[in-house]
Structure formats: structure tokens, C-alpha cells
Amino acid sequence: MTRWLDDQEQATWRAFLGATRALMDALDRELQHEAGMPHAYYEILVRLSEAPEHNMRMSELADACGSSRSRLSHAVARLEESGWVRRQDCPTDRRGQLAVLTDEGMRRLTEAAPGHVEGVRGHLFDQLTPSQVGELRRISDAIIGGLKEQRT
Amino acid sequence: MTRWLDDQEQATWRAFLGATRALMDALDRELQHEAGMPHAYYEILVRLSEAPEHNMRMSELADACGSSRSRLSHAVARLEESGWVRRQDCPTDRRGQLAVLTDEGMRRLTEAAPGHVEGVRGHLFDQLTPSQVGELRRISDAIIGGLKEQRT
DNA sequence: GCGGTTTAGTTGAGTGTTCAACTAAGCGCG
């Protein structure tokens, strides 16, 4: 009874897998090389840099990064060792922790950003037509929508 | 001089990141749960199952899976422990190794496949229109093309 | 305000990935 993938779907799935893996690997390698951090850590710094006061609750940050709590907890622990983030007790909820971007972290992020944006542009947007960019946006939203719905 | 991302690109990039991460996480979790292996290992078994004699040279397999040699080497070592793959000296090149899918490995793959295909269908193809599937294919190919070109 | 449930976050063990260093065999060429 399995609804197998037809040839078109099969080919699409393999191309998609290959493309996303190669893309993420390339960006990860570049960021590791130029900024000394994996892409996931870079994203944490980005989110914090956009937050008021450069700080966020751990769970909020985990949601923003699409990360599990455990993953974020480990990641912030490492970022704290590097001195790019520090933890602080949440004033309004004694269970809570705030992750705070340090000045050094902000500096590192500012240094890393241009190279990373060039990577994203060069590997992704430069390869696509404007209409493909629009379609990619809609496709991504559809996937996210489907996963969200199924979780309920 | 950095060509920053405009709003449209920024939003697309974040949606794409979120979608691929959530999708891969979901498939990985499902496969780990139902078949006791991560998606990367499943893919190795798939490729071997499609090869003549159910075997492939290590490097060939690494290329097919878009994996580094090191990663594949570790992965095959684990798959060998599980008894799903075995290694064999290459008859024509004494440096080489063949990875061979065992009968047990084939059995495991056959059991895992229907559930995984349902996942791919449910999380991805059911969410897209046929024309979006076509576009996703072209977008993926464009990304792969760009990365390949830059590597030279 | 007390006991059970939910929410916030951490921890450690186990597993997977990366990177650089390594062995061994094929290849090219004087």
C-alpha cells in the first residue's frame, strides 16, 4: 500500500537532498574557517544581536533557532566558554535564564557577517532567478506549515 | 562593500533554513525511531541496494552519498558492526575496499523503506503543488551547479 | 497553602561528524 515516489519525485528528492547538504556543508565549512564557529552558533549570535538589549530567554532563543532546548543549552555553554555569550538569571521568572550577547561576541559576529553573507549570496541567490527566489520562499513556507500541522 | 540581503532574500533564507532543518530533523527522528539508523546511514544502504551485486567502491559510495571519505569510513565501520554491510578487498585495486550490503542489511532496508517514503511524501510532496515540485527540482539543480562550478 | 502537573533549563552518556595526520598502493617518468 506504500505510495512510492514516482521518477519525477525521486529525482527531485535526491537533488534536493544533495543541494541542501552541499550548501550547508559549504557554509558550515566557510564559517568554521573564517569565524571559528559552526553555522548553528553563528545563528544564535545573530538572533541575540537582533533582540532588544542583546538578550533572550533560552527557550525563546531555541524556538527562534529551530533548536532543541538541549542543543541550545550545550551550544550556549560553549559560547560562554568562548566569551561570546554570557548567562544571566531572569528577573521575572526564577526558573529562567537569559542568554546575553557580549561585546566580544558582537564584535566577532560583525567580523564574520560579511563573509557569510557573501557565501549565502554566491551559493544560493546568485544561482536563482528572482522568480525562483519567490518560489523557494513559498515552498519553504509550505514545508514548515506541513510540519507544524502534523505536530498537533 | 558587502552586498547584504534585501528583505525578500532575508525572509527567503530564513524560511529555507527553517524548513530544511525541520524537515531533516523530522526524517532523521522518524528513521532513528523506526529503523534504528540515522538518515545518512539509510542512504548508504539505499545506494548499495541499487548497485550491481549490492556492492560499491568506498569512494564511489562517498560521492553518491555526497559524503566525505572520512565520514563514510566511520559510517561503514558502524554499519559493519550492525551486520548490515561488510567490507571486502577490491579485486582490481589493492588499495581499494568494496562495501557490500548484506542480506540482513537488505532486509532492514526493505522494512524501513515504506515508513521513510511516507515521511518524505507527507512532509514534502504532499505540501507542494506539482509545479512547485518541478521548480524545487530546478532550484536544487541550480544550487548544485553553482557549488560544483565554484569548486573548480 | 498543599499536592500534582506543567514549564525552564541542565546534564551526561552515547552517537555522529570533522579535520588533520597517517599507511599503503598505483602512477608517471627520467
Next chain:
DNA sequence: CGCGCTTAGTTGAACACTCAACTAAACCGC
């Protein structure tokens, strides 16, 4: 032949992620 260069694959250490178990505080209902 013999010497260097490349290719095939492995290894171990460092790092990242997952899962399940845990602590602690907030919330809820009576």
C-alpha cells in the same frame, strides 16, 4: 628500475547533537 606524486582509505581526537533523566520553580485546583 627507482623516485616522487597522487589516490584510496583509515584513524583518533575534538567537537556537536540526541535522548532520557534530572532539578527546580511556576501554575492550578481545591
